[in-house]
Amino acid sequence: MLTKIHHVGVVVQSADEAMKFYRDALGLKVTADRVIEDQGVRGVLLEIGGSEIELLEPTRSDTGVAKFLETRGEGMHHICFESDDVDAELEGARQKGIQLIDEKPRLGLAGMICFLHPKANHGVLVEFATPLKEGH
Amino acid sequence: MGIGATHIDHIVISSNNSGATAQLFADNLGIEIKRKMIRPGTSAQLAFAKLQEVVLEFAGPPEPKLDEEVKARIWGLVLAVDDIDAAVTSLRDQGYTVSDPSKAVQPGAKIATVKGGTSGVPFAVIQYNALPIEEPA
Numbered sequence: 001m002l003t004k005i006h007h008v009g010v011v012v013q014s015a016d017e018a019m020k021f022y023r024d025a026l027g028l029k030v031t032a033d034r035v036i037e038d039q040g041v042r043g044v045l046l047e048i049g050g051s052e053i054e055l056l057e058p059t060r061s062d063t064g065v066a067k068f069l070e071t072r073g074e075g076m077h078h079i080c081f082e083s084d085d086v087d088a089e090l091e092g093a094r095q096k097g098i099q100l101i102d103e104k105p106r107l108g109l110a111g112m113i114c115f116l117h118p119k120a121n122h123g124v125l126v127e128f129a130t131p132l133k134e135g136h
Numbered sequence: 137m138g139i140g141a142t143h144i145d146h147i148v149i150s151s152n153n154s155g156a157t158a159q160l161f162a163d164n165l166g167i168e169i170k171r172k173m174i175r176p177g178t179s180a181q182l183a184f185a186k187l188q189e190v191v192l193e194f195a196g197p198p199e200p201k202l203d204e205e206v207k208a209r210i211w212g213l214v215l216a217v218d219d220i221d222a223a224v225t226s227l228r229d230q231g232y233t234v235s236d237p238s239k240a241v242q243p244g245a246k247i248a249t250v251k252g253g254t255s256g257v258p259f260a261v262i263q264y265n266a267l268p269i270e271e272p273a
């Protein structure tokens with residue numbers, strides 16, 4: 001069961017530049033900031049209430065995030081819903097015939113994550129996440 | 137420093153058929169569409185779901201063209217603040233262009249939009265209980 005909005009993803013040219021607004025001007029606390037090599041992104045999570053804002057800066061040009069930035073520019077990229085069982089969410093989606101990006105959950109900045117294909121939701125990219133017990 | 141933001145109030149999903157997109161999200165994700173309304177003034181069709189403190193707002197045109205492929209995108213972000221006047225002043229003091237707070241669609245709420253500097257995200261702040269709630273005539 002999806003319990004809450006874990007985060008919204010925002011693709012940015014430069015996380016450092018974006019943090020001038022999200023961290024410095026809004027005063028949001030950075031809870032994670034690291035490069036995920038296999039995804040070719042630097043991800044920065046900023047806490048806001050029970051959710052987070054995730055800034056995604058591409059670190060190389062051959063990734064989906066880089067292509068998004070190239071074709072659409074900076075802006076909202078995906079919504080991540082939290083679940084206590086990402087495997088069950090993915091299996092439930094599969095049984096409904098929903099087109100998937102990830103065939104099985106993988107480790108991401110938000111914990112164990114998976115993405116549905118945007119075609120499944122009228123073009124909106126949806127992520128499921130189950131946070132790790134030890135946090136980010 | 138900061139603007140006293142308490143939580144993400146709502147995420148706007150723009151669609152050329154908001155009813156269809158909201159229903160698809162309900163079917164695919166199991167979220168419940170709690171309310172539908174026509175936005176006063178623009179006649180935009182709105183549908184709302186809520187997960188804990190965050191509202192998903194599906195927004196679309198008054199009369200969707202039913203023969204068109206439905207396309208949606210995550211459009212913008214609204215954060216709740218305790219004091220919108222203080223939030224606006226803080227942002228302006230830091231060089232951001234922010235609209236004057238005005239009456240929001242949500243009863244008793246005021247909203248102000250930030251123009252530029254948000255990394256391409258249409259962005260606003262909202263304060264509830266900022267205005268007396270009008271009783272129906």
